[in-house]
Amino acid sequence: MLRLEGVSHSYDDRAVLRDVTLDLAEHRIGVIGANGSGKSTLARTLNGLVVPDEGRVTLGEWDTRRHARHIRRRVGFVFSDAANQIIMPTVAEDVEIGLRALKLGREETARRVEEALVRYGLDGHRDHPGHLLSGGQKQLLALASVLVTEPEVLVCDEPTTLLDLRNTRMVHRTLDGLEQQVVLFTHDLDLLDDFDRVLVMDAGRVVFDGVPGDAVPHYTKLMDER
């Protein structure tokens, strides 16, 4: 289970996370908040992309400060702009590159790549340049490239921000069908309807923690007061 204990972080003099303590045990957790509320930094602390100035983030016995490599293999991360996440020239190669770290062998690697391409509807694009895919397909490629490594947890930082309604729904359906724990940071409140737990962030703090039916009205009221 991901656990945050007294996590605080600043960029220069600007505090972006203030004493955040959380146990993230539920299968599907949403995080909402205004721009600048600390969501992206919090997301990045979960797989060690950001190591907090104070406090600690752990997954089981692993600590992001000392075991970032182990944690990154268990906590997959999807960014809002999938285009920047595409590393290799073609779709199949991009899915495959993440598996290299696992040293699975040629056959097992090929099998997993094939399976991921079919599962995420990318098998017709295997040899196409990833950067020429549509926005939705790029985000599916980003998801496939991360999920092919079979992480325990998937952290998504605003994965639908750049997508239209159809592609947003496609990503939503994909996230819906995952066995992994999903921690979704989003502005898209509709995605959270059937989530188990939603956190509301404001000024670097978690100001509400509950079910979507209560969290979304709380967030809306918070924004109305601004």
Next chain:
Amino acid sequence: MSTVGLYVPGHSPLHRTPAGAKLLALLLAGIGLVVWADHRVAAGALAAALVLYPAVGLPLRRAWSALRALWPFLLAIGLFQVLFADWQTALRLCAQLAALVLLANLVTLTTRVREMLDLFERLVRPLRHLGANPDRIALVLALTIRSIPMAAAAWEAAREGYRARGLSGRPHLLVVPVIVQLLRMADATGEALVARGIDEDTRH
């Protein structure tokens, strides 16, 4: 959008030929053209290179795309040789250069980057003893290829923004926004590499 250096799926014998064999053939073709320095041979090689494109299922416009970037150099070399040597030398040098670029492009278009990187890793493996990391070098090469369309996209985006504001001319004004955008892309790609645990793998 740049299409240079991108694999085109296909089932031709050339697609199925291992990357190493194709690169070796390219090397031998280059050596042969230099050793057998004759304008008729060079012209024949150029014609053969052009014929190979449709023969392996690639449209001739792919050959034209490769030559289009080359023509100012061909023109300059040709004119220089005609003025200071003779037309046979001009023809030979231009045909040699064009033939080799077309053949190299053909290798790229029929070889997956992954195959090329695997070959490269095998070739530089002995350098491990000197402290080199073949995985990391291969990753750098892959990112370099990947960055070609990224750079083109950054330039196009900056140009569109410039035009959308009713501005024209003075293309040097695009340099700073393009560099800023490329640096941001590089930063994001670096973060993605770390997030996917790829950098740690290549360090070991």
